[in-house]
Amino acid sequence: MFKDALRRLLWLGPTLFFVTLPLFWAMARAEAAPVAAGPSGLPLFFNPEPTGARERALVTVGRIARGGPDAAEATERLRRQGGAALPHILSSLDALAPEARGRVATALGPVAKRMQVGSAADLESSEAAALFWSRYWREHAVDFRPFAVQREVRRFAERPSALRFGEVVELDTVALEDLIGAMRPLRSPHDVARVREVCQAAAHVTGNSWTIPKPASVESARRVVERWEDFWLDHRSDYVTLTGTRRLAATVVETRYGRWIEHTFRRGLALARGERSLDPTLRARALVTIWLVLTGCLGGYSLAIGLGALAAFRRHRPLDFALGVAISAVSAFTIVGVATTIARMLGHWHAPLTASLGMMVSTAAVSTRHQRALQARTLEQAHLRTERAFGVPSWRIGIRSLRLSFASMLALATADLPVLLTASFVTERAFSLEGLGDVVLRIARSGSHTSLMALALVLAVGLGVAQTVADLILRLLDRRVPDASARARGAFR
C-alpha cells in the first residue's frame, strides 16, 4: 500500500519534467522574443558553449584593450565582475601590448579601490597601474585559488571580525559564491548576527544594498538572504569559472529552460524545508482557500451523500424526481450563479461562513447524482437486500449503506480537488474574500508565461500529493480497494 503511494509520488517528478519540455517550448514560441535567444541571450534547451567568468572576462578585456567606443561599457562590466575576473586577466596581463596593458590596468582601478588594495600613487598612471597589478598578482595569486577562498570565507563566517572582513573584501567577487553559501543555515538570532556580517561583505563586493539591519528578526533576515540567493541564481555566470563537470552541467543549466527549472525547484525545495519564508499575507490567503476547499469537500459531499441516499431510497418516485430537477437546476446555475446569489441574499454577513455555504451547495449539486448512483448500487448488494427481506428498519440499512459508500465518496472527492479549487477562486471573488485565487489570477494576468507554467506545476504537485495521500487514507479505510500490486495490469491506481 505504502509502496504504491511512494511509487506514485516518485513518478510525479519525471512525468512533470517530460510534460514541461514541450510546454516550455510552446511558451517560448508564444513569447515575442525569438525562441533561440531569451532576455539574457541564452538558448532554449541546450547551450553548447556556456560562458562563465573566464569567457566573460576575456571578452571584456579584449574590448578594453582595443579601445574604441565600447571600451567605457566594457570598463563598467569589468568593475561589476571585479575579483572574479582577476585570475583570468592578471595571469596574461604581461602578454598584452604595453598600451593595451595600460588601458586594462587603469580599468581595474575601481576594482582595486573596492578591494582596498594599492595606493593612489600605484594607480595614478597606466604604467604604474600595470606595474602594480603585475606585482600584486605575483604576490597574491595563491590567495585566489578556490581552497584558499573557501578557507577565508569560512573563517570569516564562523568568527567575523574587522580583520577578516578586510581579507574577504580583498578577494572581492571571487568570494561571492562562498559568501552566498555561508548565509545558510539561518534559524536563530545567533545565525542572524553571523549572516549580517556575511551580507555586509557581499554588499560591499557587489555594490548591492541588501544588508540586515540591527535589530532584525529571523524572518526579515531570511528575506534579505533570499534576495541574495535570487541574485546569485541570475548572475552567477559572471562570477563562476566553468571547468570540468561544472562546464558539462552548464550546457543544460545555462539555458532558459535550465534556469527556469532551477529557480522553480530551488525555491520550492527551500520553501518545503522551511528555509525560505512564505509571505505572511500569502499564508493568510492560503488559509481562506483551504477553508473553502475543505468545507466544500466535507460539507458538500456530506450533503450530497444525504440527498443521494434519500433519492436512492425513493428511486423512481416523485421525491426522487423532484430532487433530480432541483439539483439539475442548481448545477445549471454554475458556481458563479450560486455564489453570487448567496452573496446577494445574505450580503457579506460572516463572509467566510456564507461563502462556505455557497461551496457546499454547488459541490452537493454536482455530486448528488453520483451519490445517488453509488447508494443505489450499494443498496442492491446481497447482504443489504437480505436485511431488508428480514424486515430491518430502513434507517438502519441507510446508515449501513452510507458507511459502505463512504470510501467511494472519498475517492470522488479527491478526484474533484481541482474543480473545488476553481470553485474556491470564484467564491472568493463573489464574497470579496482575500484568498489564493487573487494571487493566481494576478500571475495569470501578468502575462509571464513561465510564472504561469510554474503555477500550473506547483498546483499539479500539490494536488497530486493530496490525491495520493487521500488514496492512501481510502485504502486504510476500506481494505477492499486494491492497490497496484493486487492488480493484473496495475497502471490505474
Add this chain to the structure above:
Amino acid sequence: MRGSRRIVIGVGHAALAIVVMTALLGSPIAQLLGHPGRFSFADGARETLAATLLVLAASSAMGTALGGAAALGSPLWDALLARAVELSGAIPSLVSVLVLRAIAPLPGLASIAVVLAVVHGLATAKIVRSEALQIMSADFVLAARALGSSRSRLFRKHVFPHVSGAAIAGAPFAAASVVGLDAALTFLGFSSGGTSWGALIAEAAQRSAMVPMGPVVGVTITVASLYVISDAYEDRFRIGRRHV
C-alpha cells in the same frame, strides 16, 4: 414501462432538437423580426453547443482510442496513460485554459473545449480501459483470439461495441462542464469575448443582476436531454452484451 421509457427518450431527443434549432435559427429569426442582437440566448446556445459537441466527439474518440490501446497494447502505453490521467486530474482546468491561451490564442470557447476534451478524454480512457480489460477475459474474446484474430480486429469487432457505451456515459456532464468553466473564467475576468451561456451567467453576476433564466434553462434542458439520450444508447449496448 417500456413504452414510458420510449416516451422519455423521445422527449429527450425533441428537447435537444429544440435547443439545436434555437441555436441555428435564433439569430435569423431575430433579424426577421427586426430585433437583431435581441436573442443573445440563441447566440450563446450556438457557441455553447458547438463547444459541447467538440468536447463530446473528441473526448469519446480519444477515450476509446487511448483506453483501447492501454488495454490491448504494451504495458508502456498503459503506464503512460495512467500518468497522463493523474496529471490531467491534478491541474485545475481553469489554469490549463489560461496556459493554453498563453500558448495559442484560440477564438471563443475553443480553448475551453480543447482542455475539457483532453480532461474528459483521459477520464473516458480510464473507464474504457477497465471495461475493455473485463471484456478481454470473456469467452467469446478468448475464442476469437484462439482463432487467430489480430489485436486490431479484436478491438474493432469484439471490444469496441461493448465499450462504446461507457465512452459516451460522460456526455451529459460535458455541456455542464463547458458552461461552468466558461462562467468561472468570465467571472474572474478572462472572458472569451463571446455571448456563450456561461458568459451570460457570469456577466449578469458581475453586474449584480439576477442570473438570467434563459441560459440556466438551456443548460438544464441540454444536460437532461443528453443524460436521457446517453442512457438510452448505453442501454442499447448493454442489451448487446446480454446476447453474449
